[in-house]
Amino acid sequence: MGSGETSPTMAKTHRQLLGRLGPAPVPAVLLDTPFGFQENADDISAKAQEYFDKSVGVALQVANWRSAHGDALEQETALARLRSARYVFAGPGSPSYALAEWVGSSVPALLADKLRAGGTGGAITFASAAALTLGVSTVPVYEVYKVGLAPHWLDGLDLLAQAGLRAAVIPHFNNAEGGNHDTRFCYLGERRLAAMEADLPDGAFVLGVDEHTGCLLDLDAGTATVVGLGVLTVRSHGRAVEIHSGDSVPITRLAELAAELAAGGGTGTPGRLAQPEGAAQESRESRPSASDSPLMAAVRAFEGAFAEALAARDARSAARTILELDDELAAWSRDTLQSDQVDQGRAALRSMVVRLGQLAEVGARDPRRVLAPFVETLLEVRAGARKDQRWADADTVRDRLVALGVEVRDTPGGTDWDLTGDGSDAP
Secondary structure, eight states, X not given: OOSOTTSGGGHHHHHXXXXXXXXXXXXXXXXXXXXXXXXXXXXHHHHHHHHIIIIIOXXXXXXXXSOTTSOHHHHHHHHHHHHHOSEEEEOSSOHHHHHHHHTTSSHHHHHXXXXXXXXXXXXXXXXXHHHTTSSSXXXXXXXXXIIOOOOXXXXXXXXXXXXXXXXXXXXXXXXXXXXXXXXHHXXXXXXXXXXXXXXXXXXOEEEEEOTTEEEEEXXXXXXXXXXXXXXXXXXXXXXXXXXXXTOEEEHHHHHHHHHHHHTTOSOSSOEEOOOOTTSOOOOGGGSOOTTSOHHHHHHHHHHHHHHHHHHTXXXXXXXXXXXXXXXXXXXXXXXXXXXXXXXXXXXXXXXXXHHHHHHHXXXXXXXXXXXXXXXXXXXXXXXXXXXXXXXXXXXXXXXXXXXXXXXXXEETTEEEEEESSXXXXXX
16 A cells, blocks of 8 residues: 555555455454654554554554564564454554564564465455565665665565565655655655666566555456556656556556566656556546645645635534534544544534534524514605605614614615615614
8 A cells, every 4th residue: 555554545445455364354464664763653553453443343462562672472473463364454653663673583484474375374464564565676665765874775575475576665655745755756856767767677667656645556367456546657677567456457558568678668757557448448547646644634625615615504414514524633633644634624523613603603594584574664764754754764774774783775666675785784
């Protein structure tokens, strides 16, 4: 998965994978090494467990391997959980830290054994930082992007070799957080990735996975299926081909595409892989903007629905929208992604509450309809005074109405009236 591994966008994918592994309960573990160095590691584990419990419907145990030099009993417990697990999940953190703690341990062999023919079997779902470790080479993203070391590769776990692929996985492939600077390709940008491609091992290529997107490699069926919101990119020597969400190809086709690109096929601009008739064919234009996260897109949609409800003075729909946004934020609060997007969503929700309160002050019903019986009764009194030539009384009624925000207009066809403001000052 390119990102979003504990967000609502990928819950369905987790459920589908678990459903392939036999009847419930499927033994599932979180391998916590990638974020094991973080001070809030316990909180990240707890949020991941809550997500799998509430959003996926499975109990997730923690295989606690935060350090290669940890407590012996704790490490053996982690290895035992990895051996018995049918579903192994790992996500955010640092790929270089994870690799350093796994090298020389039994962890890589246990993971590979779940994938090889005749092995223990199961599914490995690595996302974000963990996904970087799956291939023959790994991007040390923090060291390059944050520390400023020269772009270079680390040796990866090479678990993709079990699928016959000699590739480096790069998640966050369509990242756009940089705004005015290039943060695509897991924050490398084009300049650094182009330089690094030349240093890949012979025959290796890049598998780029967009954010909130996954590539399911079914080793039994021999297929690669793209799920989620974005695309899978096969890239070699600066040339690329995209496989869109919903598309499925033989795993061997990925290596063939890379070889064709390496031989000069394609262009520097990613092209869409031609699909058989009946395959998903949504257009490139239908892809969500890389800078528009699923959560913020949902928040903006709720804000639009709320504005429409207020304009229509539909208090029930406005209140319903607030509750739906609250549910959405609750679902996203279980995401291990550390960003301020939930806070931004919460700010939008609070703004909605304030605006709904302002509507309540003046009343959600059309004030003209509310006031019509009273205003028209007074206008009848005024009309009677005018008929009896009691001009002072007629003027008094008109002046009092005007003072209360009701405009009175005498026309050849009769007397019309309207509210001069939003009705909040009217009787």
